[in-house]
Amino acid sequence: MNEQQFDKFLNIETTGFQYGFPKLAKYHRYEPTPYSGLEQLFEVYALPQGANFLDIGCGKGRVPIYVHHRFDIPAIGIEMDPKFFVEAEHNAAQYLKKAGKKRSSLQFFNMVAETYQIKVKDQVFFFFNPFSIHVFREFMSNILKSYEQYTRTIDIILYYPSPDYLHYLHQDLGLDYYLNIKLRNEKNENERIVIFRLQP
Numbered sequence: 001m002n003e004q005q006f007d008k009f010l011n012i013e014t015t016g017f018q019y020g021f022p023k024l025a026k027y028h029r030y031e032p033t034p035y036s037g038l039e040q041l042f043e044v045y046a047l048p049q050g051a052n053f054l055d056i057g058c059g060k061g062r063v064p065i066y067v068h069h070r071f072d073i074p075a076i077g078i079e080m081d082p083k084f085f086v087e088a089e090h091n092a093a094q095y096l097k098k099a100g101k102k103r104s105s106l107q108f109f110n111m112v113a114e115t116y117q118i119k120v121k122d123q124v125f126f127f128f129n130p131f132s133i134h135v136f137r138e139f140m141s142n143i144l145k146s147y148e149q150y151t152r153t154i155d156i157i158l159y160y161p162s163p164d165y166l167h168y169l170h171q172d173l174g175l176d177y178y179l180n181i182k183l184r185n186e187k188n189e190n191e192r193i194v195i196f197r198l199q200p
Contacts, residue, residue, distance in 0.1 A: 006035040007062075010069060011098040012091035014062035032062050033128050033159055040183055041157070041193050042070065048153045051123035052076060056113050056139065057130025061088030065095050068106045077108045078116055085110035114138045118146040126157045133164035140168070147198050154198040161194045169196050 003015050014032050047053065051073065055063040058077030068075040079085045088108045096106065109116065114135060125143065127136070140156075147154055155178065158165055169175045178197035 001035070003032075003035060006066075010065055011094045012061070012065055013087075014060040014065075014091060031128070032059060035062075035066070037159060037183055037193065038063065038066055040181060041159075044181060045157075045179055045195060047071060047073065048123050048155065050121065051153075051155075052119065052121045053124045053126065054078065054122055055126045057128065058088060058108065059084050061091045061108060063126055063128075064088075064106060064108070065091060068101070069095070069099060072101070072105075074105045074107075074121070076106075076122070078113050079108065079110060080112045082110055114142070116142070118142055120146070120150040120152070122146070123153060124155045124157065126159065127165070128159040129162050129165070133162070133168060136165055137168060140173075143198075151200045153200070156196040156198075158194045158196075160190055161192070162190075166194065 001009060007014055052075070053064065053067045053071075053073060054076045055067075056078050058064055058079045059081075061077050061079075064075035064077040067073065077088055079088055085108060092106050092108060113131070143154060143156075156169065156175075170177075175196045175198070177194055179193070179195040181193040181195075183191050183193065
């Protein structure tokens with residue numbers, strides 16, 4: 001299925017880009033994650049059992065809705081832009097209406113990511129370059145504090161990872177790749193998915 005067909009299948013509308021540009025330079029423009037990339041990710045990656053999945057900078061909600069549909073697990077989207085948040089909420093309602101699934105396991109929050117309080121079951125964090133390295137460091141600091149408080153498997157998924165993100169996780173934190181997925185039919189070396197894992 002192409003992008004429009006997948007949206008139609010899920011009863012949502014997530015194509016298109018953003019309305020102008022973010023007001024703050026440290027937050028990046030919206031671009032929906034291609035469904036083809038998500039399909040390739042989950043061909044080789046298995047979610048930790050009992051995990052919550054979080055999309056940081058979720059835009060119109062495509063990734064959390066896709067994950068919720070495919071795995072029937074709690075999925076959360078965090079989006080600071082109020083227009084995108086409204087669209088994500090609308091998409092969730094349309095999807096759940098068609099799918100007949102529980103609302104409680106699909107949630108969206110309208111806030112800047114750094115203020116989100118990480119829960120013990122929050123174990124999988126998905127990033128498609130939503131903000132600058134400075135914000136990413138701040139969010140990762142919250143993840144690490146949560147990990148120290150409640151030691152568990154935590155996966156950091158980077159879609160089209162920025163060199164700054166990779167350098168920070170690999171060099172500064174000393175984390176090794178758990179998975180490095182080269183996307184099919186892509187020529188740029190950044191067109192891949194990299195996963196880092198924290199585990200006891």
